Amino acid sequence: MSDSSDQVAEPYVMNGGEGAFSYAKNSYFQKATTSDLKAMVDTVIADHLEITDVSDPIRVADLGCSVGPNTFQAMQNVVEAVQSKLSKSNPGIMPGFQVFFCDHTSNDFNTLFMSLPPERPYYAAGVPGSFYGRLFPDSSLHFVYSSYALQWLSEVPEGLVNKGRVHCTNAGDNVCKAYATRYRTDMSTFLMCRAKEMAVGGVMVLMMPAKPDGVPLGKIPICVMYELLGLSLMDMAKEGKVTEAQVDSFNLPLYITSPSEIMQLVETNAGFEIVNMELLNTLSRYGGQIRGREIVMHLRAGLEGLISVHFGSGIIDELFDRLARKTEGSGSLVDMTYSKGNLMFLVLKRK
């Protein structure tokens, strides 16, 4: 298979296991989103999913599932919503369900498999590999779900000169362009692969961090955190704990998209129509306040592996401690940032 996912690099995974710094223990923002958006996902399935052959199993994929428990909640919701739809349209006939839990091969699939809910209404399978490549046979999937995963680029944009920063937030034009180019190439590949893998009438629900058009990254809470992470590393460089060259050559492969960018990508890559695209304000439940230590634990669960590979694991405790203090000390900076519309809820239907 020429477009197989084996050819895609995959160094970024969340902290595995169930320890204090694990993703399983530090992903409750994502968990809250899964429950908040259940009703929206139910409506999408009821109104837009088309299943023509109920003699076949229904195949559902969660792309970027990590280690749970959020993926189990999400997949249970999806399967129940499809069952409810089919029990009305085809009374007396209920196909079997297969759920594919997909993530990088280095994801902690052992923890995922060991914590699978014993009473689940589907057959479970793990699919290792990058979603920026092919993962499934042609026309085999009915429903694709992805939550908080598509902000990860396939790799850091090439040839970046990004002095004293670790992201494109507040960076120069060349750096911003390099990030945008990488993102557009990745998302085009993602859409192309899914267009081949999904059956006509199938639906994708994609949730990813995003920003309203025209709002600079420097006003987005998560991007402020990336900026503070860069500043913490630079403080450590001044004390000789890391080198400036190490900081300059480290960049986060994370991207925050916007509605106009997504609209253009979907229009250019035939295969899907946009059924719904909304920006939701998931931070409103926190009253616009970002609590320093909590958000830092979330960042650590996601970024520790990546930072350790570049700087060594010896700096991790101190770095995140400094970041927590900086975040608390920058309360007004973080609180002033634009907290509206930070999560995109995107529904695409296979034409």
Ligand SMILES: C[S@@+](CC[C@H](N)C(=O)[O-])C[C@H]1O[C@@H](n2cnc3c(N)ncnc32)[C@H](O)[C@@H]1O
């Ligand atoms: C923040 S976690 C989200 C987990 C879960 N969906 C949730 O909502 O809690 C992002 C996951 O996406 C995975 N991921 C990132 N890029 C990926 C790629 N190219 N292919 C497959 N998985 C990827 C990461 O390994 C990680 O497990």
